[in-house]
Amino acid sequence: MKKSIIIAVIALLIPQIALGWGRLGHRTIAEIAERNLTPKAKANIEKYTGGTPLWKYSLFVDEMRKHPDYKEVLDGFHASIADCDCTSPQVVRDRYRDGKDGVTAMNNFREQLKNYKELPDSVVLFAIKCISHIVADFNCPSHVRYVDNANKCSFPAIYNGKKVDMHRWWDTWLIQSLHKNRTGKLDHKQYADYLNTLSKKEIKSITKGWAQEWFEASARDCRPTIYWIDDLKIEKIDQKFVDKAAPLAEYQMQKAGYQMAKALNTIFGK
Numbered sequence: 001m002k003k004s005i006i007i008a009v010i011a012l013l014i015p016q017i018a019l020g021w022g023r024l025g026h027r028t029i030a031e032i033a034e035r036n037l038t039p040k041a042k043a044n045i046e047k048y049t050g051g052t053p054l055w056k057y058s059l060f061v062d063e064m065r066k067h068p069d070y071k072e073v074l075d076g077f078h079a080s081i082a083d084c085d086c087t088s089p090q091v092v093r094d095r096y097r098d099g100k101d102g103v104t105a106m107n108n109f110r111e112q113l114k115n116y117k118e119l120p121d122s123v124v125l126f127a128i129k130c131i132s133h134i135v136a137d138f139n140c141p142s143h144v145r146y147v148d149n150a151n152k153c154s155f156p157a158i159y160n161g162k163k164v165d166m167h168r169w170w171d172t173w174l175i176q177s178l179h180k181n182r183t184g185k186l187d188h189k190q191y192a193d194y195l196n197t198l199s200k201k202e203i204k205s206i207t208k209g210w211a212q213e214w215f216e217a218s219a220r221d222c223r224p225t226i227y228w229i230d231d232l233k234i235e236k237i238d239q240k241f242v243d244k245a246a247p248l249a250e251y252q253m254q255k256a257g258y259q260m261a262k263a264l265n266t267i268f269g270k
């Protein structure tokens with residue numbers, strides 16, 4: 001079997017149920033990040049990636065997290081926890097996810113990579129692959145966990161006449177349908193063209209701080225969706241719901257892209 005066919009078969013076998021943002025979303029966010037790297041950070045990153053674009057790494061964490069060699073390292077980084085006030089101090093993260101959340105992962109990577117030039121290439125490349133995913137995940141509405149909300153955004157709903165899991169709807173179906181309606185194509189580069197449009201002032205504001213601040217902003221912005229869901233008595237996702245959810249989802253993707261660039265620029269820009 002040709003290598004390309006084998007890769008395609010493997011891709012089909014990978015369960016899609018818990019991909020924060022799905023393939024299109026993760027690739028789009030990483031593409032936005034790549035377009036916002038400083039020349040120095042981009043050049044330093046390419047020493048490890050050999051010029052492979054970040055979007056190609058954006059699903060690595062989801063694809064490998066059940067692999068025996070990676071399970072221990074990667075599992076748990078896909079969601080982050082906030083208390084009911086949308087804050088996420090270490091004590092909250094430790095208590096509810098044993099410290100294995102996206103915010104903690106990003107803090108650890110920043111610390112580990114302070115002297116990245118002295119680390120083995122494989123260690124640095126692994127971190128680049130993880131960062132290309134994790135910042136996106138903690139901006140995904142279904143990957144924000146609140147200590148006072150038990151449903152984890154995972155319950156059945158009806159969308160376009162089909163039964164879907166609400167978690168997966170946020171992860172995948174919503175943005176796929178939005179993008180399809182706009183361009184008729186599912187291409188992450190075109191979606192990045194559409195979303196990579198914030199002003200310098202807006203970018204500065206949403207990238208202020210580091211992972212904890214970014215996640216807490218995400219938790220605050222996504223918090224109302226819990227109540228939208230409570231309003232969804234008929235458990236049917238209609239156009240009204242889509243119209244409400246779309247601007248939030250795309251704003252979350254924009255934030256994720258620019259924050260990912262900030263993280264990589266901070267670490268590799270020197």
Ligand SMILES: [Zn+2]
Nearest residue numbers: 020062078137
């Ligand atoms: Zn993930």
